[in-house]
Amino acid sequence: MRLATWNVNSIRARVDRIVDFAVREHIDVLAMQEIKCKVDQFPFDRFEEAGFHVEAHGFSQWNGVAIASREPVTDVRTAFPGMPGFEKGHTGTDAPLEARALGATVGGVEVWSLYVPNGRSLGDPHFFYKLEWLEALREYVSGTLASQPDLPLALVGDFNIAPTDADNGDPAVVQGFSTHVSPPEREAFAALESAGLHDVVRPLVPSGYTYWDYKQLRFPRNQGMRIDFILGSHAVADAVAGAAIHRDERKGEAPSDHVPVVVDLDFDDADDDDRPMIF
DNA sequence: ATGCCTCACGAGGTGAGA
Numbered sequence: 652m653r654l655a656t657w658n659v660n661s662i663r664a665r666v667d668r669i670v671d672f673a674v675r676e677h678i679d680v681l682a683m684q685e686i687k688c689k690v691d692q693f694p695f696d697r698f699e700e701a702g703f704h705v706e707a708h709g710f711s712q713w714n715g716v717a718i719a720s721r722e723p724v725t726d727v728r729t730a731f732p733g734m735p736g737f738e739k740g741h742t743g744t745d746a747p748l749e750a751r752a753l754g755a756t757v758g759g760v761e762v763w764s765l766y767v768p769n770g771r772s773l774g775d776p777h778f779f780y781k782l783e784w785l786e787a788l789r790e791y792v793s794g795t796l797a798s799q800p801d802l803p804l805a806l807v808g809d810f811n812i813a814p815t816d817a818d819n820g821d822p823a824v825v826q827g828f829s830t831h832v833s834p835p836e837r838e839a840f841a842a843l844e845s846a847g848l849h850d851v852v853r854p855l856v857p858s859g860y861t862y863w864d865y866k867q868l869r870f871p872r873n874q875g876m877r878i879d880f881i882l883g884s885h886a887v888a889d890a891v892a893g894a895a896i897h898r899d900e901r902k903g904e905a906p907s908d909h910v911p912v913v914v915d916l917d918f919d920d921a922d923d924d925d926r927p928m929i930f
Numbered sequence: 931a932t933g934c935c936t937c938a939c940g941a942g943g944t945g946a947g948a
Contacts, residue, residue, distance in 0.1 A: 660947085661937055685947085687937065712938045713946075769948060811948070824948070831948060864948070865935035873932090876948075902932050908947085 652758050652916045654680045656807035656881060657900075658766070658862070658909035662686040662717070665905055666694045670701050672900060672911060679721050680757055681911075682764035684809045686715035693717065708753045716753040716764040716808070724755035731763065733787040735780065742780040751784070759918065760887065761795075765808035770830035778830060781811070785839035789846050796847040796884055803918070804884040806848060809862075809909065811878055812840045814850075818877035820860060821869060831878065848882040851914055855894040862909045863901055870901050881914050890916040 655678045659669055662683065673681050686693065686709050693707040698719050708729045709715030718724065731754065736746035751766040765788070768781040788806070795804060813819040813831050826832050844850070860875030869875060883891070893915035900910040 664937065685937095769946080771946085771948085813948095821948080829948075862948080863932090868932085868934050871932045871934090878948080899932095905936090906932090908936080 652679045652760065652918070653677055653913060654682075654760075654762065654805060654807065654881065654916060655911050655913040656682040656684070656764065656809075656879060657911040658684040658809040658879060658907060660685050660687070660907040660909065662693060662715075663688055665907060666697050668900075668903075668905070670697050670703075672897070673698075673703065673719065674701050676897070676911075676913065678719075678913070680760075680762060681719040682753075682762060682807045683717045683719070684715075684764060684766035686717050687712050688715060706753060706755055709750045711750075714750045714766055716750060716766055718753055718755050718757075718762060718764050720755070720757050722757055724757045726754070726756040726761075728752075728754040731788060731791040733790055735783045735787055737768070737777070737780045742776065742783055760803040760805055760916070762805045762807065765806055765810070767809060767811045769811050770836070773828070773830060773833060781830075782835055782839055785836075785843070789839070789842045792843060792846040792848060800847075801886050802884060803886040803890070803916075804848075805887050806843070806882040807880070807912075809879050810840065812836045813876045813878055814840045817858065818860070820874045821864060821876055822874060823864070824876065831876065843882060847884055849885070849888040850880055851883045851888050851891045852881050852894040852896070852912055855891070856896050859896050859898065861896055861912055865908050879909055879912050881912055883914075887916060890918045892917040
């Protein structure tokens with residue numbers, strides 16, 4: 652299975668480019684973030700013509716997540732248990748939920764397309780929302796892997812955290828002043844790893860960014876950040892056969908400010924085993 | 931050219947992004 656994640660920054664603004672990529676790169680499952688539309692505005696036809704089924708989750712022009720898959724998906728969920736909401740500075744499980752998580756099972760893998768809250772600025776109510784959201788996610792992962800330690804679980808998406816100093820090349824993002832690089836955010840990311848998730852791309856692609864701001868020549872100057880990740884449980888990590896960050900997708904006409912991150916998973920099951928069995 | 935920000939909403943700026 653070839654699994655990809657991409658913050659597309661509006662599906663309607665660049666659906667051709669996204670479907671072309673998925674077809675050209677033989678993507679089986681594409682998790683998208685920031686589709687920036689309601690479900691009834693999603694261009695399902697464009698994906699279906701290319702052989703994909705799509706699950707989409709969006710309430711408005713903000714946020715929005717989707718999963719396109721060549722095979723049918725099951726167990727679709729539009730939030731993980733305990734996910735907090737946000738409204739006018741108020742956060743918690745009693746606040747309205749935003750469209751930031753979509754879970755589905757495909758090919759035996761529980762995949763979540765995640766758009767972690769931005770945080771806006773240190774000390775902003777949105778910043779505390781971000782930390783609460785990440786803590787609820789960690790609790791879900793801990794509980795799930797405690798009861799099903801061998802579950803192939805993949806958390807993919809825009810985590811809005813640069814986990815190490817090497818993951819931030821944007822001079823406007825400064826330690827002590829900016830979101831994405833603050834100690835509590837990095838601790839929240841590390842806590843996901845402590846809960847049993849592994850960054851399955853970094854071992855194969857040790858450097859490189861996944862996002863460059865549109866402003867001030869950030870891409871030509873390569874002043875980006877690595878904030879988009881594919882995190883997998885041990886069953887996923889053990890199946891990794893390849894990985895790539897498609898930097899070229901930041902070039903050309905009307906790109907997203909993020910690029911796709913891709914991983915090849917080989918579970919060696921009967922589905923993709925067309926070799927003769929020799930005993 | 932990879933080039934000084936883009937998108938949605940809606941009809942003038944505003945909010946959000948990271």
